[in-house]
Amino acid sequence: MAKVLVVTSGKGGVGKTTSTAALGVALAQSGQSVVLVDFDVGLRNLDLILGAERRVVYDLINVIQGEAKLAQALIRDKRVENLSLLAASQTRDKDALSSEGVARVIAELREKFDWVIADSPAGIERGATHAMYHADVAVVVTNPEVSSVRDSDRIIGLLDSKTERAERGEQVEKHLLITRYDPARAARGEMLKIDDVVEILSVPLIGVVPESEEVLRASNLGMPVTLSAPESVAARAYFDAVRRLKGEQFPVVIPAEKRGFLGKLFGSRVA
């Protein structure tokens, strides 16, 4: 059974697109066939992070409006088998998304792939609600700061009420991914504690991705960090998150700043 996963957050710039790409690579490498769908119509980014920007001919809107066939718009990743991209349009806006069109494209993608991962735009408006509507699973991306947590809480409320599953009286399976976690700042009390974020949102945690130089470098290279630096702390957090998405259960490691073996290990990798 294909699964539709939405990567969402409410607040902008928290790492949705970065996480969509990194999780997509990790899932595809685990043997699943994966398509990443960029719902950020008008501000497309996912193609850049995947280094596919020069290969985009047709996009999601072309398919929705019947100007191209799905097969023509899907871009296969050259480096990772089983990974495809359906880009967003850079020239249209979110009004070009229609409920019927989105439903049709998602249904078609479900036939072809094991995982359909929707990269949601920020906000709680049309783009975000279209991206989440068909989701079976949601990864809620949150930074450990008050405004991001509150926006995520709002989004979780929408996942519980404005999705197809919610309308059928079912639940979207929700996971929390904390990104851009800075152990040094957390130690100084300048960031919310992981425990507090988990407690406030009361959604199971699937990973803590540190603020990292490697992630930044990776996006500039057009490579998700799970591809460019698979041994980095950030990449390992994404690989572990994928194992948890697939149902494995094991404790989440929180990147630490403390001295000692672990601290040094992380210290040398975390910028």
Add this chain to the structure above:
Amino acid sequence: MPRIRTNIRLRGRSFIAIALAPEAPLDAWLDGLAEQVGRAPEVFAARPVVVDLSALGPVDDGEYAVLFAALAALGIRVIGVEGVDAARAGAGWTHPPLLVGGRPTAEPAEPPRPQPNAIIIARPVRSGQTVLNPAGDVTVIGAVSSGAEIVAAGSIHVYGPLRGRAIAGFAGGGGARIFCQRLEAELLSIDGLYRTAEEMPAGLRGQPAQAWLDGENLQIQKLS
């Protein structure tokens, strides 16, 4: 084709109207009302309202005009007036019509004594969500997030952290209380009196607590 004559039946229908009794000075009274509507717009939503003009005394038509315009602006639907001379409300009266035969009900601002009618929510109430019970208590098993709102005619019970707003006794229920397992609320209100987070005793933050009305004072105390 033969014409069919239909008999038009007149059917009675009764509603409980909310009675408002404006007092002088009208400005101050309208300000107070606007504040109350802002806090609990549900009280007047889609309810018929009768305005009892007797307490306002004999005022000129301009003042009535100000009054009814202000009520309309607040979204209050006035179906009629009481307490004004029948002669005055006769020809040339441009305001809502004079009604006769109104009887006070046991609880003027409420539908016939609400049945005990509790709402129980067995999941967290998230930021941006509102849970409203116009007829009784609300119980939440789980957290009430910052930016979420619980509004109840009766009491509010939160088995979890209360981080959002809790508005109890909103339709005139001074006996309502608010209970929570962990007080981190942004606002507590009972029967229109409220305290924001800043005005709550610092020592109670994070504690199990209850709030109730002692006259015009909203009291908050640790639950032990």
